[in-house]
Amino acid sequence: MDEDIEILNTLYTKLKDVCVRSQQKKIHGSIYLALFDIGSKTRRMRVLIDSAVPPSVLTFSDLERFIGLNYIQYIDEDKNLVLTSKGIWEIEKNLNIIDEDKLIDFINGKAFDCFKSINQSLQDKEKVLLLVAMSVRTFSESSSVDLTKSERIHSYWKDAVEKSYEFLCENKVILNKDVLKDLFNGRTGKTALLPVIHCFRYSADIPKKTNGIYIAKNSKYYLNIYQNGDVEVNKLAFLFNLIFKENINSELVKNIYEHCCTMSYEKSVEVFSVGEHPFATSTYDELIYEALRMLIVDVRP
Template sequence: MSEECLLVLKESFYDELSKKISSTAKVHKDSIFLTLLRERKNNVMQNLDNSAVFSENADPQIINELIERGFIRCGNDLSKYVMTAKGVWEVERRLDKISLTKLMDDIDEYKYDISWGEKLTDKEKVVILSLIALRSFHEKTPLNRKNGKKAIQNIHEIILKTIEFLNNSIEGFKYSIPDETRESPVNSVFARLVNLPQNTRRIYKFNEKEGKSWLDIYDEEKGMISEEKLSYLLWKVFGGNLSFEDQTKIDSFCNNILYTHKNYVYSLEELTNFIFADICYQNAISNSLFKIAENSALWEELDKAKKKK
C-alpha cells in the first residue's frame, strides 16, 4: 500500500473514528479495535457513521485502493465511506497498538478468564461460616429458608451468633443485619450475594427460587468431604494466622451451632440425608483448620495472581 493511501486511512478515517469514540467512551488499552469489540453493534455502527468520510472529499483513486484492500466500505449513506475492522487493524498494527497476541490476551481476559478468590466481605463471611457451622455441605442438605417459621427463627439465631463470634474474632469486622429492608432479616443476609460463588471458587452454591444455600464440599460417589475446600473457606473467613486456641474456639463454635439448631433448621427429609454429624465427619472442621497453615501461602498466591490480570 502506498504511503499516500496509508496517510489517508490514518488521518481521514482512523483519527476521526478515534476522536468520536474517545468523546463518548473510555478507550480500552489504547486500542480502538479492542474498544469496538466490547461495544454493542448499534454503538459501533453509530461511531462508524459519525466518522464517515464523504466521497467528494477524497481522491477516487485512493478510495478505490482502500476499498480493494478491504480497509473501508460504503456506509449507510452511499456518498460516505467508513472504516472496516481490517482497516482499523491495519492502522493500529502499524502503530503497535494491536497484534494477534494482544487480541488473544484481551479475548481471554474478557471472555474466558473468571476472577476467582476475591476477598470476602463481612456479610459473605457471615454466610460462609453459618453454612460451615450447620454442615450444609451438600445439595441434599442445604440451609433452606423455606422450611417454615421454626427454621427461619433458628437461622436468624445462627446468623446473630455468627455475627457476634466474628465480631469477637476478626479485627475490624463491622457487619450487622440491616434494621429496615424490603426482605425479612434472614433473606436480607442471603440477598445480593452474586459475587460469592466466584469469591469462593464455586464452592458456595445457591438456588434463590427455592431459598436454598449450601457448600459444594461433599463428594457423594467417594463418600468424602473435601477438607481442602473446607480449609480454603475457613481461610477466606479467618485468614492464615490462627493459633491453636483460635482453632479450638472456631471448632467449638461450629459444633455448638450444629447440635443446638440442626434439628430445627433441616426438614425431616433433609435430616434423613444428613450424615455430617456422624462420627466419621466429627473432626472435619478441626482437620481443615489445621491445614490452613500449610496451604495459606499457596492460596494467597493463586488469588493474588487472578487479581493482577
C-alpha cells in the first residue's frame, strides 16, 4: 500500500492545494473531512474538477489497477482523473491522518451533537425575539410569527421587535445598543421589511437553547407550549427565566406582566386573523402571571 500511496501522491497533493485555495485558509489534518465541510455540493464538485489530472500521470497498469480498486475515477469521458472518496480515505488512513474514530467524532459533531447550545445563555438579540414570541403569545403554530403573510403584517412584527428591544433596554436586561442593527441586518428604517424576515430566520440557536420549545418551521416561528387545550406554565416560566434570570426582581416582574399584556392585546388584532388566535384573553393573562410568580413571589398591580 505504501507504494500505491506514493504513486497517488500527485493526485492527493493537487487536491490538497485546490482545497486550501477554495477554503482560503490552511487545512490542518484531513482533506477528506475538509471536503465534507464544504457545504455546497456544487462547490465540492468544483474542487474535485480543479484537482483533476490527465491519465498520463499514471502508467497504464497503475491506471487500470486504481480504477479497479475504486481509488480514482474519470470525470469527463476518460480525459481527466480525480480521487474517489475511497481513494482519499485509503491515502489518509495510510498516512495516519484519519481513521474510523476520527470520522465518527467528526460525524457526531456535525450531525448528532445537538445539545451544545443547551444551558448556554441567550444572546441579546435572542432575548428580544423570544420576548416577542412570548408577549404576543405565539403559543401554537396557528398563532405563530408567520412571515409568509403580507408586508403589512411584517411591519407589525417589526414594531413588536422594536418595542421588545426597548422594554429590555429600559429595564437594563440588555445594554447593547446595536442589537436592532444586528437584528435588522443594518437596516432599521420604517420601510425595512425584509430585515424582519432576516432577524427571525437567522437565529438558529434559539430552538436549541430553549430545549426545542421555540419552533422555526416554514417561515413560521412559535412556542410549542399549547398541548391538549392547555398552556404549559412550567415551560413559560422556563422561557421567562432564560431571558430575565440575571435581572429578576419584584419590580421587573410587574413590568414584564404589563408589557406582555399590552403587547398581546395590541398586536393580536394586527397580526392575527379573527378566530385564529385564542390567547389574548384574561385567562392567559393569569397564566402569564402564574409563570412569573414561579420566578419570584410578588403582588400583581
